């Protein structure tokens with residue numbers, strides 16, 4: 481059983497108005513439990529629209545979406561929140577509570593967690609993203625640093641313990657060290673609890689480190705769905721998607737153009753190993 485199934489989904493914004501715009505075009509897709517999936521594509525390709533459809537925040541204008549074999553329109557929103565948690569791009573813009581504790585407690589309370597369990601749940605969620613519970617719980621969310629705010633927003637979703645975590649650009653506008661920390665916290669949570677992850681990101685290095693399967697959108701359509709290695713070793717597909725190759729794969733392309741046999745090598749480690757082996761081969765041959 482697919483955890484999430486999209487069948488011929490279309491989404492049109494402002495349908496039947498002069499401003500109507502078809503953002504998602506005939507997308508079919510299965511997501512299984514425990515998968516880690518990246519969604520990439522240039523700006524305006526439909527990534528945020530797609531994840532809002534999967535979360536039940538938008539309903540398809542045509543086609544169907546099933547969550548655990550049940551039409552998404554038939555789920556009530558509280559039940560759906562227990563399955564799918566979505567962290568929006570710049571989620572800190574939506575803070576509303578007076579304290580960090582209340583900000584995190586809102587979601588779990590809303591889906592009916594008992595008062596006895598609430599404190600533990602908030603503490604655990606904050607610790608999961610590296611925020612010290614005692615020091616931070618009574619502070620105002622608005623006075624935190626940028627990186628702390630982002631981590632708080634993620635903790636507010638983790639506190640509901642959803643089966644599927646959807647993140648829309650979770651590290652946008654965070655410094656490089658902070659980016660790595662946030663992704664480490666997320667990966668640890670996903671892996672230790674065997675969760676399903678859907679990550680939208682412009683940072684392809686981050687995508688490569690985090691997911692196995694990648695979906696590439698272009699103008700609202702899927703133009704690639706498969707293993708991430710297969711995508712980045714297919715230069716024409718990367719060009720078609722108008723994606724910028726990650727630095728390591730740019731290096732790979734330069735070396736390949738210079739005649740190094742790198743077929744199948746994908747990570748920095750694999751590329752270095754191939755070069756070393758090639759050099760040894762040449763020096764034996766020369767001597």
Ligand SMILES: Nc1ncnc2c1ncn2[C@@H]1O[C@H](COP(=O)(O)OP(=O)(O)OP(=O)(O)O)[C@@H](O)[C@H]1O
Nearest residue numbers: 493494501503521522523524525526527528529530
């Ligand atoms: N609320 C809206 N009303 C009308 N059109 C919209 C709305 N939101 C998005 N669109 C349009 O739908 C298309 C897909 O937008 P979407 O936000 O899903 O793209 P995206 O891939 O997430 O882009 P980005 O990388 O910039 O976040 C775009 O053409 C956009 O202009």
Ligand SMILES: [Mg+2]
Nearest residue numbers: 527528529569
């Ligand atoms: Mg977007």
